[in-house]
Amino acid sequence: MTFIARQESFTCEHCGKDVAPLPRGTYRNHCPHCLYSKHIDAEGPGDRASDCGGLMTPVSLDQSGKKGWMIVHRCFLCGKEISNRAAPDDDLTSFAEHN
Ligand SMILES: [Zn+2]
Ligand SMILES: [Zn+2]
Secondary structure (H helix, E strand, O other): OOOOOOOOOEEOOOOOOEEOOOOOOOOOOEOOOOOOEEOOOOOOOOOOOOOOOOEEEEEEEEEOHHHOEEEEEEEOOOOOEEEEEOOOOOOHHHHHHHO
């Protein structure tokens, strides 16, 4: 698995907010405001190997040991699930609003 650290801002396709890149090289692949993601990775965060492009809904939240919070995203289009590490500035309280 190859990790590609891309630092770029994007506009969230779910809530429409502008999302700035994280400082210090941490990879961000989901919106910190509504926690939605986009299906661009095939097997792991940052590989960008998928051409699906579907919106990914946050379906569950897990706190797994020293990794901290993990957000499980499910693709709206193809149903694939990928877990992602939550960013320090993620608004985890917004998860409850979707479920
Ligand atoms: Zn959003
Ligand atoms: Zn997909």
